[in-house]
Amino acid sequence: MQLSYQEILRPEIPREECGIVGVYGHPEAAKMAYLGLYALQHRGQESAGIVASDGEKLRIYKNKGLVSEVFSPRERLDELKGSMAIGHVRYSTTGSNRIANAQPLLVNYRGGSLAIAHNGNLINAAELRSELEGRGAIFQGTADSEIIVHQIAQAASDDFLEGLTTSLYRMRGAWTLLFLREKQMDAVKDPRGIRPLCIGTLDGATVVASESCALDIMGAQHLRELKPGEMIIVGDGGVRHEFPFPPVEERFCVFEYIYYSRPDSVMHGKSVYQIRLALGERLAQEQPAPADLVIPTPDSSNAAAIGYAKAAGLPFHLGLIRSHYIGRTFIEPDQGIRNFGAKLKYSPVASLLEGKSVVVVDDSIVRGTTSVKIVEMLRRAGARQVHLRISAPPWKHPCFYGIDTPTEQELIANQLTHDEMTKHFGCDTLGFLSLEGLMQVVPRTQTFCTACFNGDYPAGKPVHFTKNIMEQTAAAKR
Amino acid sequence: MQLSYQEILRPEIPREECGIVGVYGHPEAAKMAYLGLYALQHRGQESAGIVASDGEKLRIYKNKGLVSEVFSPRERLDELKGSMAIGHVRYSTTGSNRIANAQPLLVNYRGGSLAIAHNGNLINAAELRSELEGRGAIFQGTADSEIIVHQIAQAASDDFLEGLTTSLYRMRGAWTLLFLREKQMDAVKDPRGIRPLCIGTLDGATVVASESCALDIMGAQHLRELKPGEMIIVGDGGVRHEFPFPPVEERFCVFEYIYYSRPDSVMHGKSVYQIRLALGERLAQEQPAPADLVIPTPDSSNAAAIGYAKAAGLPFHLGLIRSHYIGRTFIEPDQGIRNFGAKLKYSPVASLLEGKSVVVVDDSIVRGTTSVKIVEMLRRAGARQVHLRISAPPWKHPCFYGIDTPTEQELIANQLTHDEMTKHFGCDTLGFLSLEGLMQVVPRTQTFCTACFNGDYPAGKPVHFTKNIMEQTAAAKR
Amino acid sequence: MQLSYQEILRPEIPREECGIVGVYGHPEAAKMAYLGLYALQHRGQESAGIVASDGEKLRIYKNKGLVSEVFSPRERLDELKGSMAIGHVRYSTTGSNRIANAQPLLVNYRGGSLAIAHNGNLINAAELRSELEGRGAIFQGTADSEIIVHQIAQAASDDFLEGLTTSLYRMRGAWTLLFLREKQMDAVKDPRGIRPLCIGTLDGATVVASESCALDIMGAQHLRELKPGEMIIVGDGGVRHEFPFPPVEERFCVFEYIYYSRPDSVMHGKSVYQIRLALGERLAQEQPAPADLVIPTPDSSNAAAIGYAKAAGLPFHLGLIRSHYIGRTFIEPDQGIRNFGAKLKYSPVASLLEGKSVVVVDDSIVRGTTSVKIVEMLRRAGARQVHLRISAPPWKHPCFYGIDTPTEQELIANQLTHDEMTKHFGCDTLGFLSLEGLMQVVPRTQTFCTACFNGDYPAGKPVHFTKNIMEQTAAAKR
């Protein structure tokens, strides 16, 4: 369903999904961060950036494009000297071109140089911004990270960590943050632990990253996921762990397991691949289908479809071939091609489908545009019946905690009944995993944010009274 | 195993694998050719080009890069006016930069304008070239297509088809050719039918392409594969079929089924996906393994691995995750990363592999470099045993008919015994499909070229007496 | 002498020379600003940018490169909608890559959106910056314009003009500023009027620009130069003029007449070309030479050389041909070419020089590197004698008011005596215009800043106590 995210959705308020990585104490810190960002590329394809410190100076390079594009030629990476580095990849919102929002953000303030990389979203960004502006702050972009550094710069205390902690107290929403100063790297997760961040070690260096796959590619050893509200201070004196916030219930984003993370990542000690497999199995139990075979919408639904097939005792096949050569733009003939966008990405294997009843597994439905096209594509390739199965509950509510989603009016599961959706997609039957089923599959030891399914927002929803000001800024920046 | 082809192999003599497409009688001929080339992108990523005719003039655009890159901005495509077009994609040989060899080739000769697109390889290119030079021809590149147009231009007859036929008589090897002139498109396959070419129809237009997937994306109806030695002449008078060559036994490239074609293509009436599935099943019967699960080397071995798993009664899993963001260059840290190249492409899912005995299916081994890395990668991810299974016989001999391969000295199966290979790859057991087994699986109604497995070259091998001249040319051109 | 500026100088503290333009009330405001920037390109080749307002939103595009490069393709300009626009070109410092410092700067603050374009330099930037940081400001670049908007954002008053005026009171140095808000454009010159800014009218629209040549290319009518300390507020209610600062003596930069402005510009009612002509005439009277002909260092010294030749009664010739094709980089053969850099820019016309005594006129000497090369080049082309004449006094002191110059240690006229310089340059005689002579030529009605010649800094010199912090920032930003 990546097509939906990248090609269709237009956010109502500035919001993004991202990947972050930090390295402290490695002779090639920037290069390790670069490798980590490559492994986290699925979390953001719009821009990439790295700030490195040699103990005295911070140096930055960031630009629009994929990691391998941004840091080519290699001089751009070689110049990022030093044994400390933090990096960031940012998600693409179609048509957006806001280089001013690329991260990390590197600023000078009264305490010296400070770089920040942020994954998450503040729901009280508008209020904080308005307050900061009232105290004389200027904003050059719309990213939350700019709000955060303003908070720190305006903090009462001259002590960085004290100022940081005070600032974080005021930030509502989801925030997993990396900071780099001349001689220190800090990482912190919001008290509910909504977005992921894990820690590892590499030849004595400390490494943190959004997902363990970033540690794997460096050859680092994965130690553990950070705890909700945990703050890690890495400096000359070693690694210090603090918990500066009053404890609240953990609310890890369940969607990281369902769709967002890479299947080879391990989160909170659990394999993402294994969880998706189990989601598929549970889905088969809850939503069986009178079918001849099971196919995924590749590649994000592969594991769930394998699980479904296994539990249902049906053959698993790769009935949709995914193209590896999708460019940034593609020209459609003037007279139009049926299901053009979907066809550029997927091709059905007709010999598998002809005369067959097919279960097609997907991991989520947002606007439903792609589902309509895939069902039609399968039917035209000869499928007798198409049973659409989703390895998650219906997505009815926007995410305000760091995943780019449309409004409720645009979320098809919010607008249509189950029967209306079935008819709209053109499938024979439609089945979602139940929220209860989902909760049976994911680790019992954790508590989750499931706001996108049930509207229960653990960190609140944004208040839009300053929306106009923000939209104006968003429009002005390019 | 695509990594091997693109990153390792250096051909000894100029040779290439390609995809071709032709459209006659469609108001947006060039755009349809562009779509077809996109679907054939797996057959060649180095360069792309299209020649179109509006009945009076031929216009060309070609360049290095992927199809979507070459024809962006869209003006480049809009300017290719007319209802006839032929297109070409060319395979990448690392480090090669020979724009002079990009196709189609468009020339003027005494008969007017002539464009050619070629898939295949002439084994008597050096002799033909030498003869042509002796008669005063000049060569600006090293591609076979330049030899072919010289042959036609120097033919005794003024009649294009007569001259063409006479010329083709002299060409030994594999050649599937498309020609475009002001008002006529011609397609022809060598008498053995080594390389594929199919024909279809689209709203009254005639469409030809290397694979049926190119017809599918246009929405064209796939009619059939061209017969060996068949010539199709498409003009104002409709479509004419001729068989100008004395019949010889068909020898279709069996490797198109094993690896080269896209799994959703249908060749000679057979689904490529289904054949690969059957290859995996047969492989399981011939080469069973005491394993816990079966995984493919994604994506080209996916179907074979599913077949293996089914026949072996073992679970199928996607134990290696393939990256979608491989760029043209990537920077390795100075201190080196273990299995760097393989790691950029594949990541193991450790939770599936830990303590398990794993069958990993691949479709071919060329130099063996990637196999070594994958086996080590799986072991480091925790696999207790690794059983490497190849859904084809050992590749012992170079292909001289259009697939870019190393010399016999570089083909590992030619140099090492089975035991030596097992040890070299570091796997517990190694198993290839037998040639007999392969022949049981592919259509009995066809006869095949299996030269890469048994050295039986149906159209002969090249004689290298003019090799020096050609190498000199290759070096001079960039 | 442009070569010296661009290829040799490295500033010790951040400083720049720039061109600015503003348009209010024109249906194609951004396109007019673009034309104006093209005419001002000689004032800055590093980056160009425009902010436009349609009355509700401000939109920006800026990037590194020449004006014609930055705004190609034209969509970038078409998207800058509205009838108000301000633009900026910035001078190139070799090796610097600070996109964060490109102008205009567009920010959001408590009063809404605000764009600023600045020509000049603050000498108390470090103090102001330190104060602002102390009150919680963050800085993303090192440009003075960021300090200025911070001042406004932190001003006590909510009224923009009141806050602006208060802020400007604190800024010491040279500042010619343009501001754009949703519905208002403001222009202001520092009380000494160090840098130029003129006003004109175009079909009812109000236009301001650094030089009149920017008005000419738009077809606008040039009205007059702004007065020192004058503030222009252009809004719905028309154009308002204010003088918010206590009057001080005017100190217009005399170097604008000597070198910096375009010869077709008119400043303070005087033609730049005519002044240069008169400088040359005066130079001939003060520093005659026993010569056969007079040649300029093209093109900036052309008018002065014509004036010299006329007053001396000697023939004027273009004895050095200037190349029009100097690229951004050029490769020197490994073995080296004598006077390589100068040769890429100038070629001597030997037939004019052979056996002759030549006066070569230049407008200024900074480090002297180019002078050495030109003298040698002329001698090798056959000149019997070379008499170097400079149409300005010796440049002995750095400019702190907006022109990028080296330190006193690097200014050759500060380090060497007249005789030492003569010997160093290798010329037969060397002659500078006297400061008295200069003052005779420039308009008597004006008073000037001549700090570069006599060290009399009307707006003071920078105090360097915070230099370290700033250098650190400069290094960190790229």
Place this chain on the structure above:
Amino acid sequence: MQLSYQEILRPEIPREECGIVGVYGHPEAAKMAYLGLYALQHRGQESAGIVASDGEKLRIYKNKGLVSEVFSPRERLDELKGSMAIGHVRYSTTGSNRIANAQPLLVNYRGGSLAIAHNGNLINAAELRSELEGRGAIFQGTADSEIIVHQIAQAASDDFLEGLTTSLYRMRGAWTLLFLREKQMDAVKDPRGIRPLCIGTLDGATVVASESCALDIMGAQHLRELKPGEMIIVGDGGVRHEFPFPPVEERFCVFEYIYYSRPDSVMHGKSVYQIRLALGERLAQEQPAPADLVIPTPDSSNAAAIGYAKAAGLPFHLGLIRSHYIGRTFIEPDQGIRNFGAKLKYSPVASLLEGKSVVVVDDSIVRGTTSVKIVEMLRRAGARQVHLRISAPPWKHPCFYGIDTPTEQELIANQLTHDEMTKHFGCDTLGFLSLEGLMQVVPRTQTFCTACFNGDYPAGKPVHFTKNIMEQTAAAKR
């Protein structure tokens, strides 16, 4: 008048003006050729290319763009190994994109590798091409150089020089050619010596170039201009000079002196600058004007205007300032700007012109478009009278010998009478140099081609019977 050439003219048949350079026996041959091409950049800005030989292999790099752009990054130059090199720059025809026509051309033929660089134009190209096609030749572009190598490749003799000489016998028109083979460089000029080529020496190496300015930049010593019909063979055995053609009267292109060459070049022992100076003096005698001052159309008319001013006893001024920042494209506001194109290139210095009677000197008038704009520009800047003086006779006939010109119908001096032109340009008086006057000024020792003025074509005019075939080719190639 460069604007006319580049922005307006569209040739009827393929034709071009070029610059060539050759180096034999220098350790950095390609880099020296690169410097030489930079100096010859005014002769062609469309594309640049170099072929080098290390004695065994020929290597080529060529592309569209300026010399400094084409050979950046420097690896492109470093890879052109060897002590022999030839290079070529090609003139830009707006909108043309024919990379297939870029030079040098490098081919393989029966004699090995052969590279060619050509300056000139064959008038019997169509006939030769037709004959060659009749004998089986194919053509990939439309450049004459392709015809020439075909001639050589089809020559009866196996001896290169014999074949070359035989081929050259058949070529009518203007051709100054450089050839490079593995171990030999050859240069040859047509028997009439229409286009320039000079020879020099650099540390024992032999250097040839279109103009002496290319030798100067390398630091080479200029020896002399090649004689008409002279052939130079440079190989292991040293430099050999031959005169293989029957002698005919020399007809050197007089336009090289008037406009095309660089003023610092020396041709046939005469300084181009000095000849232009004398042309201006003669023009003043023939066509005096009741004026206050004399200005050039910079920069090509500078020397002629200085000469005019001197002879007329009038002040010389640079009353039009030429922009140094003209980009490849520029956006005009929708409502249009008066004299937009001319304004981008020239700006009048109003203070010089107001109320004055002005002589403006130009070197030629082709279509007259720019003249109209310049006259209007001067009047709007305040000139009381404008006297247009041209330092050449009226251009009435197309050049078929290597300079890109429009048809007779488009040459304004061919279509309008003197009075009509005066009215059309809007000038007060118009004066051309007489052909007799021109002949008085240029060296008496030479005889000239003056076909553009009097239609006397020494090498004949092209016959257009095969024009259709050629146009078709030109259209097809891009």
